[in-house]
Amino acid sequence: MKSKNxxxxxxxxxxDTVETPFDKVENALxxxxxxxxxxxxxxxxxxxxxxxxxxxxxxxxxxxxxxHNGNLDYLEIIKGGKTFRWGGKYHLNFNDRDTLFTDLNxxxxxxPIIPEELKExxxxxxxxxxxxxxxxxxxxxxxxxxxxxDSMNLWINIRFKELIEVIxxxxxxxINDSEARMISKEHNTIQAAEKxxxxxxxxxxxxxxxxxxxxxxxxxxxxxxALPLKSIIDPTGAGDTFAGGLxxxxxxxxxxxxxxxxxxxxxxxxxxxxxxxKFSTLGIENLKLEQINDRYVTFKxxxxx
Amino acid sequence: MKSKNxxxxxxxxxxDTVETPFDKVENALxxxxxxxxxxxxxxxxxxxxxxxxxxxxxxxxxxxxxxHNGNLDYLEIIKGGKTFRWGGKYHLNFNDRDTLFTDLNxxxxxxPIIPEELKExxxxxxxxxxxxxxxxxxxxxxxxxxxxxDSMNLWINIRFKELIEVIxxxxxxxINDSEARMISKEHNTIQAAEKxxxxxxxxxxxxxxxxxxxxxxxxxxxxxxALPLKSIIDPTGAGDTFAGGLxxxxxxxxxxxxxxxxxxxxxxxxxxxxxxxKFSTLGIENLKLEQINDRYVTFKxxxxx
Numbered sequence: 001m002k003s004k005n006x007x008x009x010x011x012x013x014x015x016d017t018v019e020t021p022f023d024k025v026e027n028a029l030x031x032x033x034x035x036x037x038x039x040x041x042x043x044x045x046x047x048x049x050x051x052x053x054x055x056x057x058x059x060x061x062x063x064x065x066x067x068h069n070g071n072l073d074y075l076e077i078i079k080g081g082k083t084f085r086w087g088g089k090y091h092l093n094f095n096d097r098d099t100l101f102t103d104l105n106x107x108x109x110x111x112p113i114i115p116e117e118l119k120e121x122x123x124x125x126x127x128x129x130x131x132x133x134x135x136x137x138x139x140x141x142x143x144x145x146x147x148x149x150d151s152m153n154l155w156i157n158i159r160f161k162e163l164i165e166v167i168x169x170x171x172x173x174x175i176n177d178s179e180a181r182m183i184s185k186e187h188n189t190i191q192a193a194e195k196x197x198x199x200x201x202x203x204x205x206x207x208x209x210x211x212x213x214x215x216x217x218x219x220x221x222x223x224x225x226a227l228p229l230k231s232i233i234d235p236t237g238a239g240d241t242f243a244g245g246l247x248x249x250x251x252x253x254x255x256x257x258x259x260x261x262x263x264x265x266x267x268x269x270x271x272x273x274x275x276x277x278k279f280s281t282l283g284i285e286n287l288k289l290e291q292i293n294d295r296y297v298t299f300k301x302x303x304x305x
Numbered sequence: 306m307k308s309k310n311x312x313x314x315x316x317x318x319x320x321d322t323v324e325t326p327f328d329k330v331e332n333a334l335x336x337x338x339x340x341x342x343x344x345x346x347x348x349x350x351x352x353x354x355x356x357x358x359x360x361x362x363x364x365x366x367x368x369x370x371x372x373h374n375g376n377l378d379y380l381e382i383i384k385g386g387k388t389f390r391w392g393g394k395y396h397l398n399f400n401d402r403d404t405l406f407t408d409l410n411x412x413x414x415x416x417p418i419i420p421e422e423l424k425e426x427x428x429x430x431x432x433x434x435x436x437x438x439x440x441x442x443x444x445x446x447x448x449x450x451x452x453x454x455d456s457m458n459l460w461i462n463i464r465f466k467e468l469i470e471v472i473x474x475x476x477x478x479x480i481n482d483s484e485a486r487m488i489s490k491e492h493n494t495i496q497a498a499e500k501x502x503x504x505x506x507x508x509x510x511x512x513x514x515x516x517x518x519x520x521x522x523x524x525x526x527x528x529x530x531a532l533p534l535k536s537i538i539d540p541t542g543a544g545d546t547f548a549g550g551l552x553x554x555x556x557x558x559x560x561x562x563x564x565x566x567x568x569x570x571x572x573x574x575x576x577x578x579x580x581x582x583k584f585s586t587l588g589i590e591n592l593k594l595e596q597i598n599d600r601y602v603t604f605k606x607x608x609x610x
Binding site for chain 2: 266
């Protein structure tokens with residue numbers, strides 16, 4: 001089971017009710033771990049999942065994650081418990097959304113315990129959860145090689161001190177442009193990036209939605225394009241899918257050089273571009289490696305001159 | 306004087322008074338033709354200028370344009386007239402600006418007459434002027450190969466019909482993202498691009514400021530990155546400089562293929578990145594070809610994977 005290409009994922013598993021300007025889906029599979037696992041599983045295995053669900057988490061979802069190289073041996077299933085539920089509604093521009101409800105359920109008491117045999121994991125993807133839990137996970141690791149951290153505006157607002165500590169221990173922090181401005185209090189993206197990197201994360205990705213993403217390491221910068229999309233069905237999980245594709249690719253290649261991180265950013269973008277084409281995880285459930293590689297070539301064509 | 310690499314430029318020559326959040330400059334050389342000529346002159350010659358100035362247009366400015374391969378034989382100098390003056394103030398974000406004053410002066414009666422010997426120009430750059438004048442110029446041309454058109458929100462608002470006619474005759478239209486939304490009434494960039502191309506321009510560039518630019522031709526798309534800049538001194542003329550660098554490069558290579566347009570977009574971006582580093586035309590007045598090529602390589606490194 002253990003190899004240098006293992007990926008350890010800690011995050012949420014949820015059922016999402018999502019309203020877009022054009023359609024709606026109820027209690028669809030979601031959560032950061034779900035998207036991360038499915039995306040990463042196209043590149044590496046096993047994807048070891050530390051998470052919690054309720055008794056309502058049906059076998060078909062377990063099978064889905066297993067079929068995507070998820071290892072669910074450590075998944076906690078709370079008897080009589082209900083899985084985390086989230087509801088949100090997107091604005092017409094698909095960039096802004098309102099949270100309609102958050103029922104933490106079994107996730108409220110989530111306390112990620114890393115089993116002995118996973119403590120030496122080299123590649124770790126910490127999904128967007130409370131920085132207190134992220135620190136808790138990091139403290140249990142022995143000699144990690146590459147810790148990838150995702151976060152969000154909520155934690156910048158209510159757990160700033162802890163988030164800064166997480167950033168100081170991260171090898172790669174993934175945030176979006178408005179979060180970068182919130183953390184750094186700088187409007188200029190480059191100045192924001194410098195300030196955040198000075199907090200201690202070795203690499204930084206600033207996602208810019210339809211404008212692509214920037215990857216920073218010291219004085220090096222990589223500008224990744226976004227695939228121009230004519231229509232988006234559901235952006236839920238795009239950030240998690242991006243992170244998962246990237247994490248899976250990096251773990252599979254066991255290469256954390258800047259050149260390889262660039263490729264990881266593109267693979268992450270490829271998976272995210274599939275994800276937004278359908279509701280829930282439907283866009284990334286049944287991809288062929290050929291489709292992924294074809295779209296990678298599309299990204300290459302899009303930006304090469 | 307006439308060769309297939311000639312570039313004909315029609316636009317404004319002005320003196321600008323510019324206030325930024327940090328500094329101010331008064332009556333500095335500006336106007337679309339000025340930036341276009343200087344940028345284009347690094348690539349091709351002559352840059353034939355059709356324009357009008359007042360008697361206050363000093364010899365040093367004439368020399369500056371001549372030194373950058375500008376041909377001023379057809380420049381109209383109105384005795385006793387005053388050159389066009391514009392004043393603007395940038396907001397803290399450097400994206401928005403307020404016009405403080407517009408003194409058209411001799412530009413008010415500008416009526417571009419193309420002399421017989423320039424009517425067969427192959428490459429034409431129509432700077433951001435009244436679409437009525439742009440149509441007037443196009444009507445005088447004999448067998449043009451590549452007409453590049455710049456425009457702005459003002460003309461979309463008050464000369465929409467004429468602008469649409471200009472677009473139908475353009476080989477390349479250059480606008481920014483908000484102008485693309487205004488013209489197409491589409492929020493999605495790709496849908497906006499399709500709609501504008503359906504108006505008849507063969508190629509379309511949508512500039513996205515700090516997020517780079519998109520080049521469209523039929524089903525082909527190219528995403529150009531922007532150079533991540535830590536500070537901007539003065540964005541005035543960046544769009545004109547971009548257009549000028551692109552136009553000069555395309556005219557010099559006499560190659561209007563999509564692959565070569567991509568390179569033109571990058572050369573335009575290179576020149577624009579120098580322009581914003583200083584007030585007025587100071588950032589692009591004294592460039593060495595080596596500096597231009599070095600920065601081209603920087604753009605390549607920035608986006609290649």
